[in-house]
Amino acid sequence: MGSREEQKTQSTDFAGQAVATRDAYGTALAELGKRNEKVVVLDADLSGSTKTAKFAKAFPDRFFNMGISEQDMIGTAGGLSLTGTIPFASTFAIFETGRAWEQIRQTLCYSHLNVKLVATHSGITVGEDGASHQALEDVALMRVLPQMVVIVPSDGFETKQVIDTVAEYEGPVYVRLGRAKVPAVMPADYKFQIGKAYKFNIGRDVNIIANGIMVSAALQARELLSKEGIDAGVINMSTIKPLDTEILLEAAKSSKLIVTAEEHSIIGGLGGAVSEFLSENHPIPIKRIGTQDTFGGSGKPDELLKLYGLTAEDIVKTVTEFMRK
Amino acid sequence: MATVTQSRDIGFLKEQARIVRIEILKMLTQSGSGHTGGSLSAADIVTALYFYKLRHKPEDPKWRERDRFLLSKGHAAPLLYTALALTGYFDKSLLSTLRKTGSPLQGHPSSKMLQGVEVSTGSLGQGLSIANGMALGLRLDKSPSRVYCLLGDGEIQEGQVWEAAMTAGHYMLDNICAIVDLNSLQIDGRCEDVMKIDPVAEKWKAFNWHIFEIDGHNMEEIVNTLDEAEKIKGKPSVILAKTVKGKGVSIFEGKVEYHGLAPTKEELEIALKELGENGK
Numbered sequence: 001m002g003s004r005e006e007q008k009t010q011s012t013d014f015a016g017q018a019v020a021t022r023d024a025y026g027t028a029l030a031e032l033g034k035r036n037e038k039v040v041v042l043d044a045d046l047s048g049s050t051k052t053a054k055f056a057k058a059f060p061d062r063f064f065n066m067g068i069s070e071q072d073m074i075g076t077a078g079g080l081s082l083t084g085t086i087p088f089a090s091t092f093a094i095f096e097t098g099r100a101w102e103q104i105r106q107t108l109c110y111s112h113l114n115v116k117l118v119a120t121h122s123g124i125t126v127g128e129d130g131a132s133h134q135a136l137e138d139v140a141l142m143r144v145l146p147q148m149v150v151i152v153p154s155d156g157f158e159t160k161q162v163i164d165t166v167a168e169y170e171g172p173v174y175v176r177l178g179r180a181k182v183p184a185v186m187p188a189d190y191k192f193q194i195g196k197a198y199k200f201n202i203g204r205d206v207n208i209i210a211n212g213i214m215v216s217a218a219l220q221a222r223e224l225l226s227k228e229g230i231d232a233g234v235i236n237m238s239t240i241k242p243l244d245t246e247i248l249l250e251a252a253k254s255s256k257l258i259v260t261a262e263e264h265s266i267i268g269g270l271g272g273a274v275s276e277f278l279s280e281n282h283p284i285p286i287k288r289i290g291t292q293d294t295f296g297g298s299g300k301p302d303e304l305l306k307l308y309g310l311t312a313e314d315i316v317k318t319v320t321e322f323m324r325k
Numbered sequence: 326m327a328t329v330t331q332s333r334d335i336g337f338l339k340e341q342a343r344i345v346r347i348e349i350l351k352m353l354t355q356s357g358s359g360h361t362g363g364s365l366s367a368a369d370i371v372t373a374l375y376f377y378k379l380r381h382k383p384e385d386p387k388w389r390e391r392d393r394f395l396l397s398k399g400h401a402a403p404l405l406y407t408a409l410a411l412t413g414y415f416d417k418s419l420l421s422t423l424r425k426t427g428s429p430l431q432g433h434p435s436s437k438m439l440q441g442v443e444v445s446t447g448s449l450g451q452g453l454s455i456a457n458g459m460a461l462g463l464r465l466d467k468s469p470s471r472v473y474c475l476l477g478d479g480e481i482q483e484g485q486v487w488e489a490a491m492t493a494g495h496y497m498l499d500n501i502c503a504i505v506d507l508n509s510l511q512i513d514g515r516c517e518d519v520m521k522i523d524p525v526a527e528k529w530k531a532f533n534w535h536i537f538e539i540d541g542h543n544m545e546e547i548v549n550t551l552d553e554a555e556k557i558k559g560k561p562s563v564i565l566a567k568t569v570k571g572k573g574v575s576i577f578e579g580k581v582e583y584h585g586l587a588p589t590k591e592e593l594e595i596a597l598k599e600l601g602e603n604g605k
Contacts, residue, residue, distance in 0.1 A: 040462075040465070062465070066492060067495075069485075071454070071485045072454045072485055072488035072491075072492055074454070075453075075458060075485070076455070076457050078444065079459040079460070079462065080459070081458070082393075082444060082458070082462070083459055085462050102448060103485070106446075106451055107454075111445040
């Protein structure tokens with residue numbers, strides 16, 4: 001056991017580091033376990049992949065491997081929360097939200113239980129495993145549930161803050177993480193708050209509302225667009241529910257076009273949430289970047305991003321086509 | 326509200342079970358809908374729990390050291406509500422609001438709306454997992470509290486029940502006691518016709534549970550078994566309680582149609598007469 005100072009220097013906040021959000025989670029969770037004895041962790045036989053294995057190694061008594069049984073994992077996490085612990089339950093996003101959706105609805109949300117669902121392997125950047133393992137619907141599934149908070153962090157630095165923050169929040173939360181390494185995008189002075197989007201800048205022509213890995217693509221798109229004389233803004237909407245409607249209104253009122261960008265179906269996720277709000281409150285043209293009502297497939301993450309139209313170039317193309325009209 | 330009167334006296338418990346049945350039938354008749362058969366079949370078991378076995382404080386529903394009771398077969402809500410009201414969690418007059426708009430007595434139990442309900446249930450098959458989680462949490466806490474979970478026999482057709490059964494066996498949760506209300510009927514008919522669940526005991530045994538097989542209407546056997554189950558160490562216990570759906574009222578006994586039907590006023594009169602309610 002090191003002193004407090006030593007532990008602090010060993011820890012990392014991932015500022016400025018390119019890292020997979022699941023790796024940041026594994027480290028953040030193990031550190032959280034040190035600080036907060038109430039934290040317990042459940043996994044469904046994927047702890048090596050979700051990175052909860054790090055917590056399991058450090059705190060074997062507070063780690064419960066539930067085997068390949070996601071529905072039981074959710075119920076057990078709910079029961080654990082009712083004895084005052086703070087359970088984090090992890091597996092791949094499709095199994096967590098899809099296989100156990102009704103358990104999440106009935107047991108966690110309806111009773112407002114203090115369980116944190118932190119799912120990894122979301123989106124097509126899962127890569128080679130293919131469509132069966134690539135959740136493109138999970139945000140839609142979680143967002144529709146009353147009581148649920150839905151968060152999609154953009155990089156390792158934000159992920160670490162999200163994990164620390166949701167541990168302090170009372171109620172069910174869904175955190176969506178990825179498998180592949182992602183570039184650092186958030187500035188060193190960034191402080192995550194639930195329901196608060198981060199404004200890189202507000203553009204006069206277009207504002208790109210992104211989350212997860214697409215924040216990085218949006219920032220690249222902004223540079224490319226500026227070369228074409230288009231003033232683009234970028235907002236990281238890491239909390240999809242509750243939605244930061246104040247920033248959305250500001251973005252919509254300042255520009256001619258809103259673009260949403262997410263590694264998820266264009267149905268029901270960030271694009272859905274933004275469209276629902278703006279169509280009722282400040283109608284403006286909206287273009288949604290995401291997977292087009294389709295399943296994913298096997299391949300290298302970078303190749304898949306190109307194939308499914310989730311690159312900076314795709315954002316640029318969408319914007320310039322709109323501007324030319 | 327008065328602290329609950331608890332006793333191991335069999336005569337006392339039988340009398341409480343009779344009163345519980347009367348209140349269930351009255352509230353169901355008043356509401357005009359709800360689940361009669363499965364509330365009556367488990368009435369003796371739940372009476373034994375609330376009036377004898379559970380360590381609980383109705384005046385302090387969140388008392389840390391309480392034993393937990395989970396009604397996994399949430400459609401027997403009238404039974405749970407009656408047990409809660411009669412042991413002092415809330416005023417008995419609330420029972421007449423069952424299933425009415427705005428009432429905390431929802432069609433299936435809601436923990437956010439009613440004190441004493443540990444967790445919301447109603448969607449079958451989910452309670453045992455929650456009970457396991459509580460048992461794990463209590464063990465981490467080194468708490469002596471026990472967790473009781475009541476399931477229906479139709480309910481054990483749900484796959485999640487067996488995931489949970491595997492978990493309790495794996496984690497050797499000896500602070501949990503599951504009770505299966507084996508009334509042999511489910512909404513579409515006899516369990517053996519709809520989806521055979523037999524052999525039930527062998528299944529639980531195979532999942533590393535200690536088995537008790539009892540008559541779920543013999544109060545002495547219920548009480549003795551609840552005591553015995555507490556002594557089993559190193560593995561979870563399950564009480565397989567053979568019961569009669571609609572037990573206590575001849576016109577409801579063994580009748581599948583009363584799974585989800587409330588008694589009419591005329592049927593209530595017959596029922597009250599049989600239960601010796603003296604037309605109160």
